[in-house]
Amino acid sequence: MASAVILDRSGLHTLIDSLRESGYQVLGPTVRDGAVVLAEIQTPDDLPGGVGDTQEAGTYRIHSRSDEALFSFATTAQSAKSVLFPADELLWRGRRVGSGFEVDPPDADPAPVALLGVRGCDLAAIAIQDQVLAGRELTDAHYTSRRARALIIAVTCASPAGTCFCASMGTGPKPGAGADLTLTEVLDPDGHRFLAEVGSATGQEVLSGVPTRPATQADLDAAAAVVSGAVTQMGRELGTEDLHDLLYANAESPVWTDVGERCLACTNCTMVCPTCFCTSVEDVSDLTGDIDERHRVWDSCFSMEYSRLHGGSVRTSTSSRYRQWLTHKLAAWTDQFGVSGCVGCGRCITWCPAAIDLTAEVAALRAADVRATTQRRDMSRGSGRRTPTSTDR
Numbered sequence: 001m002a003s004a005v006i007l008d009r010s011g012l013h014t015l016i017d018s019l020r021e022s023g024y025q026v027l028g029p030t031v032r033d034g035a036v037v038l039a040e041i042q043t044p045d046d047l048p049g050g051v052g053d054t055q056e057a058g059t060y061r062i063h064s065r066s067d068e069a070l071f072s073f074a075t076t077a078q079s080a081k082s083v084l085f086p087a088d089e090l091l092w093r094g095r096r097v098g099s100g101f102e103v104d105p106p107d108a109d110p111a112p113v114a115l116l117g118v119r120g121c122d123l124a125a126i127a128i129q130d131q132v133l134a135g136r137e138l139t140d141a142h143y144t145s146r147r148a149r150a151l152i153i154a155v156t157c158a159s160p161a162g163t164c165f166c167a168s169m170g171t172g173p174k175p176g177a178g179a180d181l182t183l184t185e186v187l188d189p190d191g192h193r194f195l196a197e198v199g200s201a202t203g204q205e206v207l208s209g210v211p212t213r214p215a216t217q218a219d220l221d222a223a224a225a226v227v228s229g230a231v232t233q234m235g236r237e238l239g240t241e242d243l244h245d246l247l248y249a250n251a252e253s254p255v256w257t258d259v260g261e262r263c264l265a266c267t268n269c270t271m272v273c274p275t276c277f278c279t280s281v282e283d284v285s286d287l288t289g290d291i292d293e294r295h296r297v298w299d300s301c302f303s304m305e306y307s308r309l310h311g312g313s314v315r316t317s318t319s320s321r322y323r324q325w326l327t328h329k330l331a332a333w334t335d336q337f338g339v340s341g342c343v344g345c346g347r348c349i350t351w352c353p354a355a356i357d358l359t360a361e362v363a364a365l366r367a368a369d370v371r372a373t374t375q376r377r378d379m380s381r382g383s384g385r386r387t388p389t390s391t392d393r
């Protein structure tokens with residue numbers, strides 16, 4: 001793999017130009033309606049220059065920074081999931097023809113996308129969705145096609161938010177493997193520049209037309225300082241030790257009842273989560289009934305309907321649905337796919353209207369861990385000093 005090189009802001013402009021000339025639709029962070037969201041980028045001027053963000057449980061605000069950094073905010077409101085696995089996908093369209101019907105040929109493939117500014121957490125989430133949607137016996141044809149043609153330019157997170165905990169999950173702040181190119185933005189007395197590291201032959205190719213210079217040791221040290229500085233700014237942490245067994249052992253914990261009383265079952269957390277992949281299929285027709293469409297739409301385990309089998313829903317209480325979500329994310333997902341279903345992006349915390357924080361809920365589960373209670377009881381029985389329990393009273 002090629003050594004790291006340095007490009008400046010005009011080099012970034014050339015990189016975007018050359019991607020567009022190669023037929024990519026470049027999507028990256030931009031400011032819209034008071035938030036940093038993913039949208040089409042035509043020049044570096046479209047990026048959130050001098051914009052930072054504040055994210056806390058149930059809170060999101062952008063603010064001006066005192067510098068011209070282009071990527072000094074945390075996660076965008078949506079992740080790459082909204083591009084590679086859109087919330088509403090047309091599966092097929094049919095038209096009435098006489099007493100039968102014909103199915104329209106599929107739409108032509110849209111332009112391939114180049115995703116600019118993908119964070120480490122979101123890069124890890126893409127790898128998870130690759131496994132779920134494109135790596136098993138039955139693959140999702142739409143996702144697989146879109147993903148195969150996508151180019152990913154990751155960017156090291158320099159300013160994690162209060163809700164971020166990628167360092168706990170091992171997914172950031174420096175993006176791991178899987179990007180075609182990884183940029184680290186550096187602003188110091190030596191100038192505003194980007195350390196570029198190539199991750200694939202395609203990444204090498206797109207960089208070949210961009211004016212760069214070899215990175216010096218000072219550049220590498222400055223980029224490493226960005227990473228170490230970001231680690232110290234990480235807003236939250238999640239103790240991952242024993243998480244799988246903790247969740248399974250505490251299926252009857254009172255913590256679920258407590259969180260169920262606060263949770264609105266609004267589904268926001270699953271909509272913004274970059275790894276959640278539950279969907280439903282919806283059929284719609286026009287008013288005349290001549291045209292029918294079948295769509296795949298995002299769905300959520302927080303909705304009552306999602307667990308409906310014949311005779312009714314399996315998970316009728318909000319607490320049981322929250323338990324299902326968190327236990328799948330942090331425990332059952334590992335059994336299914338060998339990795340955690342959470343990459344530590346913090347979006348479910350930021351965008352929860354009830355400010356529910358999964359790191360706090362896990363801490364509450366730990367504090368009330370039924371296994372510790374049982375162990376204490378056994379020990380006191382063994383020593384002849386029995387702790388009174390509720391059944392004693």
Ligand code: SF4
Binds near residue numbers: 262268269353355356
């Ligand atoms: S945890 Fe928060 S975001 Fe998720 S369903 Fe409940 S209220 Fe909505």
Ligand code: SF4
Binds near residue numbers: 272347349358
């Ligand atoms: S569970 Fe929350 S923090 Fe974890 S990946 Fe999903 S949205 Fe991000």
